[in-house]
Amino acid sequence: MSTPAYALITVKIVDPEIFKAYMAAAPATIAACGGEYLVRGGAFETVEGEWNPARITVLRFPSMEQARAWYFGEGYTQARALRQSATEYFNVTLVEGYAPA
Numbered sequence: 001m002s003t004p005a006y007a008l009i010t011v012k013i014v015d016p017e018i019f020k021a022y023m024a025a026a027p028a029t030i031a032a033c034g035g036e037y038l039v040r041g042g043a044f045e046t047v048e049g050e051w052n053p054a055r056i057t058v059l060r061f062p063s064m065e066q067a068r069a070w071y072f073g074e075g076y077t078q079a080r081a082l083r084q085s086a087t088e089y090f091n092v093t094l095v096e097g098y099a100p101a
Contacts, residue, residue, distance in 0.1 A: 002063035010053035022083035033070035
């Protein structure tokens with residue numbers, strides 16, 4: 001069984017109308033690679049440090065290979081182009097999950 005992987009995303013939306021087009025396109029690209037949303041912009045509280053992104057999204061994929069296939073795939077490359085002018089920043093970090101022995 002593969003170790004799951006997560007996409008940790010922070011974003012600041014500056015044009016909600018343009019971002020809607022991205023939000024219409026992105027979910028299908030995530031699902032096509034076996035991914036799912038775990039967190040999608042809900043309320044959050046920074047309890048230590050100075051990290052304060054405008055919005056947080058967390059995705060789970062069955063493996064790091066599938067997470068990379070999503071991010072670098074043609075479908076998401078097209079979706080990503082939709083949101084570039086709609087955001088001040090959009091940071092994506094792919095990280096392997098914990099797999100207990």
